[in-house]
Amino acid sequence: MFCCTKLFTPASTPEKTIFPLSSCGSNYHTGDFNPSFADGRTSLEEINQVVNTIQVTHQPFVSKKGLFDFLLVLSYLVVVGIAVFIWFEFFPADSVWGLVFMLLLICIFTGIINGMYRKKILSIFQESKLACEQVLDEQYKESFESRGLRWILPGSFPLWVELHRIYGNQGAGQPIYVPPNMH
Numbered sequence: 001m002f003c004c005t006k007l008f009t010p011a012s013t014p015e016k017t018i019f020p021l022s023s024c025g026s027n028y029h030t031g032d033f034n035p036s037f038a039d040g041r042t043s044l045e046e047i048n049q050v051v052n053t054i055q056v057t058h059q060p061f062v063s064k065k066g067l068f069d070f071l072l073v074l075s076y077l078v079v080v081g082i083a084v085f086i087w088f089e090f091f092p093a094d095s096v097w098g099l100v101f102m103l104l105l106i107c108i109f110t111g112i113i114n115g116m117y118r119k120k121i122l123s124i125f126q127e128s129k130l131a132c133e134q135v136l137d138e139q140y141k142e143s144f145e146s147r148g149l150r151w152i153l154p155g156s157f158p159l160w161v162e163l164h165r166i167y168g169n170q171g172a173g174q175p176i177y178v179p180p181n182m183h
Contacts (some may be wrong), residue, residue: 009160020160041147061128078110
């Protein structure tokens with residue numbers, strides 16, 4: 001079941017269908033899949049199976065991100081605690097300069113912590129994308145591409161996944177355009 005709301009994602013087009021991640025970050029929404037998009041080459045059940053495989057492969061990385069979210073909050077608390085300690089230990093309680101120093105210290109360390117956090121989260125999502133692409137290649141690539149369909153994990157993964165049509169509308173499903181491999 002699709003919970004919460006859809007995050008901002010691009011719209012599906014005749015060449016690709018977008019399956020967005022819910023804002024609660026646990027499931028991809030496949031309910032808008034129109035079977036006419038694939039001209040009967042796949043079903044909603046098969047789409048759900050692939051999307052479920054992506055979710056299961058991505059889940060350990062979500063747990064890892066949760067750990068870093070906790071560490072981020074803990075780091076903020078430590079920085080604020082240290083700043084308040086320094087303020088009360090080295091400045092008079094009513095000192096404006098002590099307050100300015102404390103706020104400056106909090107801002108500097110918050111920027112440093114956010115930079116390290118962002119770098120780590122991007123690394124985790126890249127690892128997740130590579131793991132999901134490997135599973136897609138091993139389990140589904142040949143089957144879907146033989147039917148003129150290709151799964152793509154965009155640079156913005158895990159916010160959404162895409163199913164591309166790589167066949168034309170004329171002549172028995174002959175491929176007319178194959179998008180470059182986005183890996």
